Structures are given as structure tokens and as C-alpha cells.
Amino acid sequence: MELILALGIGVLTGSGVWLLLRPRTFQVIVGLSLLSYAVNLFIFSTGGLRTGAAPVLERGAVGHLATHADPVPQALVLTAIVISFATTALFLVVLLAARGLTGTDHVDGREKDR
Amino acid sequence: MITELLVWSIFLAQILLVLAMGCAVFRILRGPRAQDRVLGLDTLYVNATMLLLIFGIRTTSTLYFEAALIIALLGFVSTAAIAKFLMRGEVIE
Amino acid sequence: MTHLAELPSWAALLTALLLLLGAALALIGSFGLLRFGSFYERIHAPTLGSTLGIGFVLIASMLFFSVLQSRPVLHEVLITALMVVTTPITLMLLARAALYRDRSEGNDDVPPSA
Amino acid sequence: MPDALLLLTLVGLPFLGAIAAGLLPTHARNAAAWLAGVIALVGLGLLLAAYPTVAAGGVLRHEVAWMPSLGLNFSLRMDGFAWLFAGMVSGVGVLVIVYARYYMSADDPVPRFFAFLLAFMGSMTGVVIAGNLIQLAFFWELTSLFSFLLIGYWHHLAAARDGARMALTITATGGLCLFAGVLVLGHIVGSYDLDAVLASGETIRAHSLYLPALVLILLGALTKSAQFPFHFWLPHAMAAPTPVSAYLHSATLVKAGVFLMARLWPVMAGTEAWFWIVGTAGIVTLLIGAYIAIFQHDLKGLLAYSTISHLGLITLLLGLNSSLAMVAAIFHIINHATFKASLFMAAGIIDHETGTRDIRRLSGLNRFMPFTARLAMVAAAAMAGVPLLNGFLSKEMFFAEALSAEGPLPLLLDILPVAATVASAFSVAYSLRFIHGTFFGPDPVDLPLTPHEPPTWMRFPVEILVLTCIIVGLLPAATVGPFLDMAAHAALGAATPDYSLAVWHGFNLPLLMSVIALIAGVSLYLLLQRHLIKGVEGAPLIGGLQGQRMFERSMVFLSWRLARTLEGLFGTRRLQPQLRLVVSVAVVAAGWTVYLRGLGPGNLAPAGIDPVLALIWVIGAACALGAATQAKYHRLVALILLGGTGLVTCVTFVWFSAPDLALTQLLVEVVTTILLLLGLRWLPKRLDVPGARPPEVITATRRLRDLGIAITAGVGMAGLAFGVMTRFPPEILAEHFLERAYTEGGGTNVVNVILVDFRGFDTLGEIAVLGAVALTAYALLRRFRPAPDSVDIPEQQRDQSAYDISRPGRREGDTVADWLLIPSVIARLLFPVICLVAVYLLLRGHDLPGGGFAAGLTASIAMILQYMLGGTQWVEARLRVLPLRWMGLGLLLATGTGLAAWAFGYPFLTSYFTYVELPLIGSFPMASALAFDIGVFALVVGATMLMLIALARQSVRGHRAAAPRPSEEPPAPTTAPAATAMGDD
Amino acid sequence: MTRWLPFPLLTATLLAVWLILNESVSPGTIILGSVLSVGAVRVLLALDPPAGRFRRPLVALKLALVVLGDIVRSNNAVARIILHPGTKNRTSGFVRIPLDIRAPYGLAALSCIITATPGTIWVEYDSAKNTVLLHILDLVDEKVWIETIKQRYEKRLIEVFE
Amino acid sequence: MSGWTNHLMIAPIIIPLVVGAAMMLIDERRRTLKAALGVASTLVLLVLAIVLLRMADGMPLDGGAVTVRVYRLGDWPSLFGIVLVLDRLAALMLLLTAILGCAALVFSLARWQHAGAHFHSLFQFQLMGLNGAFLTGDLFNLFVFFEIMLAASYGLALHGSGLARVRAGLHYLVINLAASLLFLIGVSMIYGVAGTLNMAELANRIAVIASEDRALVEAGAAILGIAFLIKAGMWPLGFWLPNTYATVSAASAAIISILSKVGIYAVLRLWLLMFGESGGASAGFGGVWLLAGGLLTIAFGSVAVLATQSMARLAGASVLVSSGTLLAAVGAGQSAVIGGALFYLTSSVLAIAGFFLLIELVERGREVGADVLAVTREAFGEDEELDEDDEVGVPIPATMAVLGASFIACALLLAGLPPLSGFLAKFAMLGPLLSPGGTGVSTTAWALLAALILSGLATVIAMTRTGIDVFWASPVDTVPRVRVVELAPVILLLTLCVALSVQAGPVMRYMEATARSMQAPHGYIGGVSPTPWPSATVEGGDR
Ligand code: NA
């Protein structure tokens, strides 16, 4: 199971990095999104993977890691999701502004002169 | 015995659904045209909803219901948005 | 998986059957995406999953939890209702969009506008 | 008068005076001159007051703590040696100020001049009476700075700017080296205190770091004193007003270098290295300076090279490692100051009265300004080393030293007397040229001004100085003797040699050398006259060695060619290489660390593989890879595949017991898709024409490299993920949260309790991020201008409108209206349902999956759906969302909930939880966390709507803006009309 | 009634949704649910939902059953087509159907029924001519389809919504 | 916790948050009100920072005593809740932020506040993010505050829009997004292996990490470090920095310029906590890389300084030099250097901010492209020799004179020349480095010495060239219109540098106390987690 998720994270990272290194802003934004999936999963996985562990406590009860999922990485991922959502939105706006002002969607704001 | 049967059918159902998801993704990847891909995504959403519901049964937990509910309630919004984009070149006019 | 054993046999059997049926329908529907040659045919296929397919699974779920928790668990009804209402929106929008594109590209196999 | 006050005033008063002068009106020439003069006189007075003490061998000291922990105090220390220099600074200072009052034009902004001059005077005084090395370096650099300002005083002249820049660059560089050198010296001695340093000669010379320290310090000293090969800045500094030259290049700035060498002479000289470096620099400078001086046509240029040469002489004396030579050096420092200052002033007078300093144009001035001519002649004679003048005395001592010098380098010692004589002959030649070329010969023709004697007070300083030359030359022992003695004793202490200041030492070898030099000099001048009259620029043989040009070239090379090349080579302004570096560095850093440390097996056995999840991830991988390949030409496809990847991520969250994450992931997914779709409309069309352009080799290589990086990063992340997943720390934070979430946090959904309570501060921050981002996006979009090629209404819409218009019975917009008719009816009915679900998610968050963020996104999607199907104008005519208000209130509510705890004496964000018994409803949970979550909800709704609507509005603006667009950037405060209506309620 | 409580049916539905979501019928849930439902409808009102009415719940119920049956049958039929593509000489195609129903909610219901039933899909609605273009997977006879839709669904929908 | 003074610690975060949020409710057209609120808030922050600095300075230093003040958010034990920690270092950074905040905000009142929407809210959030980053004692909370700081900085960086700004802003954004992802990876690795997010607790545990797990913690720390070093602009991660800083509006640049120091702060704080002397087997991890990176950054920064064609880029390159200097000083690893490095940090933060503000005023009167011309002219030796004989000075208008004097002050500060604090800052670093007892000077010390001298030289050359071109070579008839509110902040910042120079003794005493308390993190750790960790309740294997 760990292997599957690790490989999955690896593929997401690889795809994300590939896109991150591309010259078009849209490629970069997709790459960053893929990377943030990968990172979210990565954070999530640091708490260990458990299928069927209770994510929620019984009313009045005390939870233990033996029976419950590690909530900390989950909370961290939630924060990270929100932040990456926000920054993706911002990046989109900035890339649109750049596209509008420069006339190109190249990340450098000008077509490569070679 | 019966429990085992249930466990196995849950497992089988999940496999079937994942295969179904695979078909949908194939269509997304293959196209040939945008509308085919959107259709694939929509199918993917529906299949995922079912997968989540079955996962709830598998773990006897109702906690995953909301996720399924959200797909059913809001999953269509993104596909509708893409359809709008195809038809009008713009999502919000 | 411990809770699964608490389920009476009839319910377990029925649940299993419904689940398999639902999943099979979903698979057939998705398979249809591959099988059909044109978009307008393909668009019919996923309806299998989004109507009866998910319907069976939802019934299975309701049955399963109602029996297990000895109380009516009905909230799956909501998903059913929502599926019935929302899937058509997508398909309708999509079908018309495709029609427009076909017409504007001058494809012959679509009817002209009214 | 207490030492402290005396020393502080001596250093501080000029700076205060500088500030005062700087504040005077632009043309307050007299006031500024008076101010400066009085301050310089006060300095002289103070020195007189200090004389008894220092003459008796005492030292005035004052120390204030500055950075005591680092061994640095502000310490002033004046012994006889420092007194002598301080005396020159103040004394020549007074004269220069008087001279400058008449030299500077009434139209000049003279107060600024005097401000700089006073500040320079203060800095120079600071150098000579600094009590520790760091402070010496401190004032040293100040002299560089103010000399820069003085040289560049006439900054409208390119020559002044270039000269100032060169002087600053060279001397400040030297200063930095000096700073490094004194640091090393301080390291050797263990203290920066001058007394301590002067007491540690043996330690210093024996230390392994002696040579680095020496080299660094000498770099400072030699640059400042314009010694070869750093001499070239000085002639260019002649672009300064003449009073500046008279001051800086006779008595002060250039003397700082020799001052430092003399000051450290007792502790640093006496070694082979010293002899080598200082001696060589001195002798070369002496000769080259004198030689070039002969061929200068500019009076000041001649004097400048003469200065270089004389400083070379002094340096050479210091380099000889003989205490007698050291005394001679000090003596020549004084003498040079007097005759050179007077000569500069004389040159200034000539310039002032004739309008030129070019020897080729000047002639026969003796008839027009006889008195000035006499003065100049005497001073020049002193410079040439004519007997009965002060220059002669120190030159004789120099000759004697040249003959008796001992050292490790026989060759140098052999040529030393010859070199001294030759240099002296050159000196005679250029002095002669100065006098003869200017004052004798026929009447000048075509001068810019008609020459006449200068005002009396302008001549007065020259008179004083020339008088000094004569008196010292005649009665050395009676006049300068005590001062020289005092300075020598202060500098050398017990090692002070016996010497004689008599005018007549009998017929001896030095005298013979003097005579030879005089005769040779005169002959040389006569021989060269024909050449000189031709007016060729530059000295023969070494004329090509243009210091300035080399300096300029090296500067250009350094900053234009080299630096730019290096910057291009080791830096980039393009994004892709930067990202490549970021990724690579991260991969290497993590990989290298793991490789060095070695990764042991984890303490958790991996669980068995669930084929379902494995298959799901096959799908996920397919989507991710698909997105990666399609994002260039098929943006929409990439977007759809991104959605697929998100869905797989969501399922994974469910699989591993994280329903909250799954929920949030889904919602974010939907909103992100819509956002990106909104953006797609403004991107340029990009068509993939298969086979149209085969990838070039470079591109292919680059892509291969990127692929390599991507794969490495992927493998690395997978490895790290596997590593972290398979280990479990012995003690973990989570345990505490699980234990307390319900009992102390009042919620069963531990994740939510963490978010709104245990780590609510994170959440507060997170919503602040969202708020800030939304504001940014909004502000940026207000200024959004679409690119020309995407400004048009999309093709589809034009097409459909055209169709509607062309058909009878149809109105424009019918197609879309019919298309959206049913979806919009259903969507409107869904609106309350979605809102209800949002409230549901909000209220249950504390106990079950949900929470403010999920709820907020749900509500936003409900709104967006209406925008999508109804259109912006349609929705906003009916339902005005005021996103900013939502955001502000949300943030305030969340913060306020946290602040409420203060009222009860608890820290920020302390939660409060209770069950309230309500009639009918029964027990109702009231947690402050809920209020917090509502704040989160409101902010999320506001922020999401603000961004989405702002983006969506661009289309509306696009539709309106069929009119020609304004230029690139409109004036700042304009508010885009479309945007204000929505954002600013 | 409609003045104070517009869209009573919708309000009730929303309340039901709330109760089902919360899986509770405690007085607290009902009170809160009612308040929320009324509030939600108020918000909806701002969006100008088209006016409509709903009569004859029995007809509606019957229609629902009919549709359910049709969905089951169509599922079967379409599944067969997918699984045995070559066995039957099948043609798919478009059919334009003239409609009588004008009520927006009725149209919406009709479109949902048609699209939700496998094998048929609502493609293009023309408000001027009040026709709809359907795509039908297994198009044997256009006339039959027109009849089926008008008789089985449209008639009943008119009864309910107009 | 009792007494209202305890809440003072969190006030630097809450006040800007509340003010920033409240401003969203105020109509954008009521600028005066917003400006007044912003200024009031910033001034309060300044006063607070001074109070907190005094509080921090009052804390004991010796004998393993607690050297910090702790604020437990939500009243949860610092064992698992988020804590804010006030120590001398945090207080210093708060004060710097407040000073820069005041200067930049006052400066912006003249024109920049009008250049785009919501400037004042974003500005407050910027202050909030900075203050939070300095105060927090929790690793993930640090991430959150980094993000607030960045989010606001994106806004401020793009404030005013325009081609160059958006172009550079895009790079800034993308690179920082990548850095944020690295931050998350690093933090989660550390959590996954060490099991805690509390910095002090982490420092406790780092020594006892199992050897087979140590690689992951260190790799996590390395990745985290890269995230910080990107912000600090370390070579080869900082190419974005000069460009971004050069295009940003002056007021924004002044406040954003401290962001690079936040990266340094984080490295300093975490590195000394985790890999200081108490780091067990990991002690000193990565120090060599910091040193090498720092030196290379100085080298590159100096090259960029020399090669620059515009003042704004020159300022940006100076940021690199300053970052490199600090990194190298930290990496040099000698405890005595840290105090000097802090002095340098203070001085360079003030100077660079002042310089950014000044540039805008100076450039206001110049035509576009003048800078390019200057360098080109120099390159091709086209010195126009106009009115060569007119040896009468040209009076410089008072405005230009003040600007010129300020420019000189900035040049001196950046080049490390006397009499301003730049010189003493270099001395404060180099003095201790060279004076450890007279046994010899290490290669490190020589390298740093050389780097500082050469970078100073490069700065002198570049600043002289620029200064001459702007103040001397240009005709004086285009005097920029400068308002007092714009000049005052510049003068304030530079005056503070003078004060630093004059009051070097007390300032250095504080810096050394700071360095000492950081070198011995027991005071920090003991203050944050006073109770020992309870024995493990869960066995690793039984899950
Ligand atoms: Na259908």
C-alpha cells in the first residue's frame, strides 16, 4: 500500500516538475497543481496509511493512534490545500495579467529570442 | 460464508468500478474531441461516487457519504462549466 | 471488516447482489464510451451508471446501513435525487455544444437547425 | 584645558562647522569663509595649547567606550608626531581657506565648498590623532569620501567627475585593504589600540601573518600617497579647484599614506619585505613622477607629478629601514607641504588671473605679476632643492641616506645614489620649466584674461609659506628643529637617532650630488626645450602608459564586460533555468544527505497492496502523465485530466480515513477548474500542427534534460515518501489531540478540532492568506488589459449571434438562451439546496467531516453556478454579493472569537464550549469554535467570490470594450468602472 | 399563503432535505431546518425563479413510476446494445419533436426524464417553435418516439405543471 | 498566564490583522481614513516592538535560565499547542519590521497608496505575516506566516501593475510557490520522523533521533533550508530577487526587502536550534554549505552590483550581497560572529529599505533609459566635453542636495564605509572572526574577509558611477518633486543608521546577548517546553 502511494506521489511529482520546467504559463500552473497534489499526499502520508481507521471520535471518548487515523497531517493538508488553492488562483490572475500586458504566454513575458 | 461473499462482492464491485473509471479515463485521454473528454470526466465522477459509497459499506462508515454527496451535488458544475466553455468560449459572460 | 459479520445473511446477500449489479451497470456504461463510434452514441452510455447503476449501489447502501444500525438510513436518497437532476444538465449542455461544433465545422451527420 | 575637550573639539569642530556651512545660503561666500577660517584657527589654537604637553614628550589621550565588547573604543591620542601632522592640517588649512575665499568665484556655491573642506579637515585630523587602528581606518575612508566631494566640486565638468571617481575608487579600495590589514594587525597584537600596537613590534614582525598584514596596510598607504603603480589618480584630481589641490596634495590627503607608514614604521619596518615593497615603490615613483613632471604642460599637472615624485622620495626614505632616513622623511614631509602648497597656490593665482594654466600659452608673466613671480620662484627653488631653502636640507639628508643605506638588496643599494641624483636633476628641470615657462620669455598673447597681481589677501598665504621655506632653509635648527625633534621622538621613541639640521655640512658627497643634480637639471631643461615647445602631450618613452586610460578600461572591463559576462554565465533572468535550479538543488540536497547518512529500514512494515487502490493509481498516473503531455497544445484536455488526478487524490484520502480532506479536495477541485476555465479565454491560441516543426537538437536535448530532472525528482519524492510512511516516531503529537479533542476541545472530528481549536491560529493565518490573495487578485484584475489577440468576443459567440440575427424570428442571444433555459431553471432550484448543504457542512464540522472552509466553498459554487448559467449582469441585477464585506466580517469574527478569551483572562483563541439547554430544541452545543468557523466560512465565501467575479467580469469588460483601448498603463488612481461596482460596496 | 411562504412545496422539500441530511427529526432539527428552508427560499426569490405551479400529485407519482420503469427497461436495452453491438441492425439518429408544454418546470422535468432515460438525450430546444431535438440511440421509427414522448411524458407533465 | 502584559506578545500579529480586516469594510474611496488607520496601527506596532524589545532584553541570560517569554495560544500546553516565543532575536526582528513598516507606509502616503486597490489592507497583512514569522515557535505555523507574508508581498509587489512589475512578479510568484511546496515537504518529513512541530521540542528530539531515521530528518531540514534560502536569495536560488525588487514600487520594495532577511532569520533560528551544539550527531549539519553558498552569493551579488544598469537593480543586487554576507557569517559557525552578523543585518535592513525609497525619489526626475545610457557611455568612452572651461560651480537645489546626501549615506552603508553603521557592522563580524586568540586566521575568515572587502569595492564602484551619473552628470534643471512625507522616512532610516553607529556599544551588547542566547538554546527550549515529554504511550509497532 505504501509502495502504491509512494509511486503515485512520484508520478505526480515527476509530471508536475516536468510541467514546471515548461515555458508556457498554463503548463506551469497545471504543473504547480499537480505538484500540490503530490505534496498534499506526501504530507498526508507522513502520518502513516491506515485503511478503516476511525477518522472521528465517538462522542465522549478518547482516541488513540491504535484505532484512529493521525489527524495532524490531515489538518496540515487542509491548511495546505487552502493555501495552494489561493495561490493557484493568484497565479492564474498574474499569468493573465502578464499575458495581457506582454501579449505572450511565455513565462518570461517574451518569446525566447534564439 | 455469507460475510465472505459480501466481502468478495464488495471487492469485485470495486474492481468493476475502477475498470469503469479506466474506460472513462481512456476516453478522456483518447478524445478525439473535447466533448468526448468532458463526457469521460463526467462518467469518472459518477463512477467515483459509487466507489466512495461502496467504500463506505466496506468500512461500515457513513463518514464518506458527504464526499459522495458533494460529487453528486457539485461534480456537474465543473463539467457544465467546460461545456459552457466549448459552446460559448467563455464560462461566465 | 468486523461489522460486516453482524449483518444478517439475507441483507448481506442482497447488498452483495445490488452492489455487483450497480457496479456492472456502471462498467457497461463506461465500456459503452469505448464501444460506440460517434459522440452522440457515446453520450448515452454513462447514463447507465448515473441512473440504475448508482441507484442499485444507493439501495445497497441504504439497506446495509439500515439493517446494520437498525434504523432507517435514508440520506442516500438525496444522492439519487441529485443525480437525476444534475446529470441531465451536463449531458444536455454537452450534447448541444457538440451539435454546435459539428454544425460550425459543417459535419453532415448532424441535423441542421430548426 | 582638559585633554578630552581639546581632542574632541579638534576633531569634532570641523565637522560641526561643515554642517553649519552646508546650511548657509548658496552664495554666502564670506560667512562660509569666516566660519571655516575661524574653525581652522581654533584648531591651531588648540594645538598651541597642547604644545607644552607634547613637547615634553607627553601624550594627550581621550577614550570613550564605543563597541567595548569588540575591543573598539573611540579613542583619541596625540603625541608629538600626531601634533606635527595636526599642525600641518590646521596651519595649511587656515592658509588655504584664506586663499580659497579669493580664489572661488562669487557665483560658486562656496558654502558647500567650505563644508566639504572643513569635513575633510576633520577627517584628516581624525586620521592623525586616532587612538586605535580601526578608528584610523574609519577616518581614513572619510578623507577618501570628502576628497572625492572636493575633487568633484565642479561636477559639471567631466574631468572633475572622472578625477573624483578615480581618486575615490583607488583610495577607497586602498582604505578597504587598510581596514583588512588593521584587522589582521589587531589579530596579531590582540588589540587595536595604537599604544598596544606600537609596543608590539617584535610580536608583529615575528608573526606568521606579518606579511599579509603588511601588504594590506601598504596597499592602503601606497594608494593614498599615490605611489606607483597607483599614482595615476593624482594628476586627474587636479580637476579640483586649486585650493583643494593645494590642501589635499601638499599637506593632507596624500600625506596620510606616508603618515601611516611612518606611524607604523617602528613596528612594521625593519624587515626585508618592508624594504622590498616600500623601497621599490618609492624609488620607482620618485623617478617616474619626476620624469613625467618635466613634460607636463599644465602647471597643476606638473605639480601633481612633482608631488608624486616627492612622495616617492618620502616613501623611499621610509623604506630604507634606517631611523635617520625616517627623520629625513618626516622633515621632507614638512618641507614638501610648505613649498608645494605655495606652488599650487601660485599656479592657482596664475590660472585665476590669466584664465589658463597651460605653460605653452603662458609666458613673461614676470612683468605683469612680479611679486607673485618672486614667490613662485623661491618656492620652486625649494622644490628643486636649491641651497638655503628648506627643500635643500631634506634633500641633502636623502642623499646621505641613499649613500649609506644598508639592506638585503645590493643592486637597489647600488643604483640608489644614482637614482637619487637623477630624480633630483629631473626635479630641477621641471622646477625650472615651471618658472621659466611661465614668468620669462616674451609677453603672452591671446590669454583669456589680462594678467595682473592678485588681491593682497589671496597672495598672503603664499607669502607666509614662502617665508617659511626661506626661514627654515636658513635657520633649520632654530625654527623647525624642535618640532622635528618632538615628532621624531614621538614616532621613534628611544630609537631616535642623532642628526644635525645644519645648513652647512661641509663639502661632502651629498653636496656633490646636489651640484651635479643642479647642473644636470639645468642642462636637461635646455636640451629639452625644443621638444617641450612642440607641445607634444605626454612624456617620451613612457607616454603610452596612460594611467587614466588603463583605469577607465579596467573599470569598463570590470563592470561592463567581465561583470556582465559573469552575471550572464552564473545567473539568469529567465524563469525556466531558475526553476530547474530550484528543483535540482532540492533533489541534490535531499539525495546527498540521505546518501551520506544512509537510510535504515523503517519501523513499520508496509501493508499489503490493495489491488483496487493500485488500479486507481494506475488511473491517477495516466491522468497525471496525460496532463503533463497535453498542457501545451490541449489546455482543456490538461484541465480535464487534472480533474481526474484530483479525483484520484480525493479517493485516496477516503481510502486512508480522511473524509475531511476528500471533501475539501473535491470542492477545491471544482472551484479551481472554473477558475482555470475563466482564465483559458484570455490565453493565446496554440495549435499543434503535427510534424510542422521537428524539434531542434537543442530543444530536444533540453527536453531530455528536463525529463531527467522530472524523473529524478519523482523517484526522489517517491523514495522519501516511502521512507517517511514506513516509520513512526516513538512520541507523536497526534496522540495528544486524539486524547483531548472531545474531552477538552468539545468535538469528535479531531481534524476540525485541530483546525479551529488546537491549531486554530494556523487557520486564522490561512484565511488571512486567502484574504490577502483575493485582494491582490482583485487589485490586479482592476488593471487587467487583455492582449490584442484575445480582446475580441469569442468566435463561438460571434458565430451564434450572427446565426440568430440572420434567421427570421430569432433575436440575438436566442441560441444561448434556449440552450441554457432548462439548465438555468434547474440550477436556480438547486441554489437553495446547495446553500442548505453548505450550512449543514458548517454546523456539523466540529463533530463530523465539514467545517467552515468546505461550507464556504460550497456556497461559493452555488453562486458561481448562477453566474455561469445566468450571466454576470443578470445575477448582479438580482443578488449583490459584497465579497469585501464578507471577507472583512469573516476575518473580524474569527479574530474576535479568539480575542473574546482575553475578557476571561485567557490567551488568544482559548475556546469555550458548553451545551445550552434550549426549550423545544433540547441540548444545543455552543462552542466558540463554531463562531470561529463561521468567520472562516464568511471569509472563504467572500474571497472566492471576489476572485471569481473579478475574473468573470473581465468578459463583461471585454464585451464593452469594443472601443479603442487606452495606452499600456493608465494613470495610477483611475478606477475601472466595471470593477468598482462590484468590489467596493 | 404564497405571500408569506412562497414556494411552499420547495420549502417543504428543503426541510425534508435538511432532515435527511441530519438524519434526525428532533424538534431542534425541525425548527432550525424550517428557518433555514424559509431563508433559502427567500434567497432563491431574489434570483427570480420562474413562477410555476404543481398540481395533481397523483399524476406526478404515476409519472415517476412510469419513468422509473422506463429507466429500468432502457438500462437493460442500452446495456444489451453495448454488450452486443453487432447483433441488431441498429441505427441511431436525431428526432425533432414538437412540444405543447411551455411551463418551464415542466420542460425541465421533461428534459430530465428524457436525458435520464438511457438511450435518449435532449439536445436542442427551440423556444420560438417550441420544438426539441432529441438524439436516440436505437432509432427505429421517428413517429413512435414522438408519440411515446408526447403521450407518456408530456401529457402528464402538462397536467402537473400547467 | 495573567496580567494584560502577556497579551502584548500577540498584539503585533492581531493589531495588523484586525486593522487590515476592518479596512476591507471601508470604501476604497475613503483613502484618508484608511491611511490614518494604517499609520496608527503601524505606529502602535512600533511602540509595541520597543516595549517587547525591552521585555526581551530584561530576560536573564546566564546559568541555563529561561531566556524567552512564551504565549500559549488557546491556552494549550506548549507540548502540542502553538506557541509564540519572544526572545531577543524575535524582538529585534519585530522592531526592524515596525521601523520599516512606518517608513514605507509614510512614504506611500504621498502617491503609492493610490496606485492600486487595497494597498493598506495588504500592507497590514504584510506586517502581520512578518511579525508572526518572527514570533512563532511552531514549524507549521511558521509556514502559515510565511504564506501570509508572501501572499501580502505578492500584492505589494504587483501593486501598481504595469508590464515590468507583472513580468517580474510572475517569476517571483512561481519561484516562491515552488519554495512553499519545498517548505511543506520539509516540515512534513520532520513531523513524520520526529513527531513534533514545536521548534523547541524538535531541538530536544533531534539529538536522540534513531540513527536509521536521521537521514530523513536531515533531508527534511535540507529541503526546508532550501525553501528559506530561496527567500534569502542564495546563489543559485536567488536570481529572481534583484529583478523583482527592482520593479516593485518603492514603498513595497522597502517593506518587502526584509523578506529576504526572514529567510535568513529562519535559517538562523532553526539551524541553531536543531543543528547547534545540542544537535547530537547532526550538530553542524550543512554549515559548510551555508558558508559556501553565502560566499558565492556575495560573489554573484557583487558581480550583479557591478554589472547593473539601474539603481533599482543595484539595490536588488545589494540585497543579495547582504544576504550572502549573513549566510556566510552564520555558516562560518563561530559564535562570536553571530552578534556581529545581527548588527550587520540591522544595519543593512535599514540601509536597503532607505535606498529603495530613495531610488524612487531620485529617479522621479530622470528620463527613462538614462541608466542604460550612463553605462553605455562609459563603455564606449563617449564623454561629451561640454563647457569644459567653466570653472564655476553649479548650485544644487536643496532637494537634490538632500537626496544626494542620502544617496551618499546609502552608498557608504552598502559599501561598508564609515562613518555610518555599515562600517561598524563589517567590523563587528570581521573583528571577532579574526581575533579568536591569535593562533592564526582560518581559511573561512580569510574568505569572508576577502568577500567583504571585494563586495565593498564593487559597491563603491557601482554606487560612485551611479551617483555621479545621477547627481553630477545630469542637468540639474529637472529637480524631482519630492514631498516631505517621502523624504522623512528616508532620513529617518538613515538617521537610525547614524544612531547605530554612535550607539554601537549598547546595540552591540544587545546583539551579543542575542547571539549568546541563541548559541545556548537551552534557555529557549527550557522556556518553551518546561515540562518533560511524558513517556511514550504508543508503541511504534502495534499499529
Ligand atoms: Na438519456
Ligand code: NA
Ligand atoms: Na522599485
